[in-house]
Amino acid sequence: MRRASKVFAFLLGLTPLFWLAWRAYKADLTANPIEYITHFTGDWTLRLIVITLAITPVRKLLNLPELIRYRRMAGLFAFFYGTLHFLTYIWLDKFFDIHEIAKDVVKRPFITAGFVAFVAMLPLAITSTAGWIRRLGGKRWQKLHRLVYLSAIAGVVHYYWLVKSDIRLPVLYGVLVALELAYRVGIKVSGQVAPRVLRQGHGAR
Amino acid sequence: MLIKKAADIRYSEITPKRLYLDRRRFLAGVPGAFLAAKAFAAGTKFQNLAKSPFSTTEKENSYNDITHYNNYYEFGTDKGQPAENAKNFKTSPWQVSVEGDVAKPGKYSIEDLMALAPMEERIYRHRCVEAWSIVVPWVGYSLSALLKKVEPTPKAKFVAFETFYKPSQMPLGRSAGIDLPYVDGLRLDEAMHPLTMLTFGLYGETLPPQNGAPVRLTVPWKYGFKSVKSIVKIKVVSSQPPCTWNITNPSEYGFYSNVNPKVDHPRWSQASERRLGEFFKRPTLMFNGYGDQVAGMYTGMDLKKYF
Numbered sequence: 001m002r003r004a005s006k007v008f009a010f011l012l013g014l015t016p017l018f019w020l021a022w023r024a025y026k027a028d029l030t031a032n033p034i035e036y037i038t039h040f041t042g043d044w045t046l047r048l049i050v051i052t053l054a055i056t057p058v059r060k061l062l063n064l065p066e067l068i069r070y071r072r073m074a075g076l077f078a079f080f081y082g083t084l085h086f087l088t089y090i091w092l093d094k095f096f097d098i099h100e101i102a103k104d105v106v107k108r109p110f111i112t113a114g115f116v117a118f119v120a121m122l123p124l125a126i127t128s129t130a131g132w133i134r135r136l137g138g139k140r141w142q143k144l145h146r147l148v149y150l151s152a153i154a155g156v157v158h159y160y161w162l163v164k165s166d167i168r169l170p171v172l173y174g175v176l177v178a179l180e181l182a183y184r185v186g187i188k189v190s191g192q193v194a195p196r197v198l199r200q201g202h203g204a205r
Numbered sequence: 206m207l208i209k210k211a212a213d214i215r216y217s218e219i220t221p222k223r224l225y226l227d228r229r230r231f232l233a234g235v236p237g238a239f240l241a242a243k244a245f246a247a248g249t250k251f252q253n254l255a256k257s258p259f260s261t262t263e264k265e266n267s268y269n270d271i272t273h274y275n276n277y278y279e280f281g282t283d284k285g286q287p288a289e290n291a292k293n294f295k296t297s298p299w300q301v302s303v304e305g306d307v308a309k310p311g312k313y314s315i316e317d318l319m320a321l322a323p324m325e326e327r328i329y330r331h332r333c334v335e336a337w338s339i340v341v342p343w344v345g346y347s348l349s350a351l352l353k354k355v356e357p358t359p360k361a362k363f364v365a366f367e368t369f370y371k372p373s374q375m376p377l378g379r380s381a382g383i384d385l386p387y388v389d390g391l392r393l394d395e396a397m398h399p400l401t402m403l404t405f406g407l408y409g410e411t412l413p414p415q416n417g418a419p420v421r422l423t424v425p426w427k428y429g430f431k432s433v434k435s436i437v438k439i440k441v442v443s444s445q446p447p448c449t450w451n452i453t454n455p456s457e458y459g460f461y462s463n464v465n466p467k468v469d470h471p472r473w474s475q476a477s478e479r480r481l482g483e484f485f486k487r488p489t490l491m492f493n494g495y496g497d498q499v500a501g502m503y504t505g506m507d508l509k510k511y512f
Contacts, residue, residue: 030285031266031274031481032337095485110472161472164335165382165453166282 002069009070013077016044017084034092041085042114046159046173048078049152053180072128075148079125086118110161117154120147152177247296247418249411251324251344259400260328261494266339268408270481275415276333277434278381279370286377287415294374294414296435301420305365305441308356315419319405322350326409327402327423332464332493334428334450338478343423344406349397357393357441364396365389365446366422367438383453389433390446390460391424394502400425400495404432426495428462459512463503464493468512 020040023029029036052074059067094101104111124145126132133141156177160170277287280294299315313321324344332338352364370386372378378385395401402423405411412418417434424431430450440446450458457471466476466489477486492499503511 031270031339032284032479034479035337104474108472164282165278166380167382168380 006069006073009073013048013073013080016040016081034088038085038088038093041081041088042159045078045082045085046155048074048081049148049155050173050176050180052078053148053152053177057180057183076125076128079121082118082121089114110158113154113161114158117151117158120151120154124148124151149181152180247411247413251406251409251411254324254326254344254409257325257327260326260342261330261340263328263330263340265328265342266481271339271341271407272413272415274339274481276335276429277415277417278383279375279378279385279387280415281377282381288413290375290377291414294418296414296419299419299437301436301439303351303355303439303441306358306361306443307441308358310355313351318351318403318420321354322346324405329400329402329423329425330493331423331425331429331432332478332489334430334458334462334470334475336470336473336475336478336489337481338489338493339481342408343402343404344409344411345402345404345423347399348401348403348422349399351403351439352397352441355441360443361441362393363442363444363446364391364393365438365440365442366391366433366436367440368433369435369437383449385449386437387433387449388446389431389448389450390442391431392502393441395424395499398499398502400498426464426492426499428464430458431462461503461508461511463499463508463512464489465491465508465512467491468509 020037024033052071055067055071055074059065090096090101094104105115106112124147127136127141127144136144156170156174159173160167163170273288274284275287276284277291280287280290297315301313301315301318302310303313304310323346325346326342326344328340328342330338331341366389368387370378375385391401402425404417404421404423405419407416412421414435417432420436421434422432422436431448445460448458448460450462451460464475469475475489478489479486490496
């Protein structure tokens, strides 16, 4: 049962890719297929980052602790679509022209932001295995994986800086990420405040 | 009196001679002729189009690509949305007001405008500021034909264009992120340049709504957003008119917006472009390849400053 639900989640994560492949097979990727593929994979990267970051708040707020079992997979799928997005850019858009790519990363803030978002995901994907958690130790591993916050913020900024005038979607992603981060800040602050209050209570005569 | 004055017969109501002479083709053409009689519905065929020496010999993009990859923010900011959302756009009746510093201002019905000068087919390159391009067989005539007719006064220096906007027909315009109605302008010499076209059709047919029906502008050496769609007002003025994209983001979109591979958009390079249908990018040409005809209008100007 557990296994079946994981297989189901895995297939669900591949659905966007199948959808893209199906549209490519039908030659239905609009008049500008490379742009379509770039936007499609970029959209799904951001969506999956938002989903990954939602797992902790949702499982605590709705009391669904078993959701933790899907967090790694969601994160890895975000990395997977992010990699496709990055590959589309360096291969289909820049044709591996390293000089052009380097110039873009330095000169174009929205590319810089996207690049940061992608590079920040790399160590997270590499250290996503049980072996790496053991090697790093839970605390250090957790610290490292806070990089996902940087990735999420840089990803939203990347999108926001890209659009010409219709900012609704990047703002929506921004609000979702902000809520997810605010939840964590809230937990941390209340976690620090509570013991202090307790201590003060003890000290009162 | 029994004899009434005959109503003015519009060109659109007269069966073209070719159809009249060829009975078999006439019968096949009945549905089209019926549409034409109901004003110029989108997709009505033009008769006797003249060829133009301005045409490029480059391969035209398909009708499907040209009509399903559009920036027409009033109908949605996604390129596929205008084809869908503009389907029921009402382009008839339609009137274009020509006014300002002219001796003979007037309101022109779309039928009058279409009969004003002989229609030509001109195959132009069209380069979007977003670094993609297409080749389109437009139908229309030089805007100068209309401007000469209204006789600009000595005060005239610029031409301002205003396009149609009605939120009830274009609900997505509210979330486009730009102020509407969409406005833009040209210097008078640019507007009078023979390449600048008042455009009524593409691929030998009247424009579909998503491409700017019933009448739009085509300025092939400037970025696509200068070629405004669905025009309702043309005003000849003495000072530089406001332009929507320039208002939205003045550091990114200038008044001139000539295609220029050496002046990058602040966020992306303009050195190359993706021609729709091609895998590799191609280098962008100065003035979109129309430099021989238009560069003279800008001699002595710093094009980095006047981008």
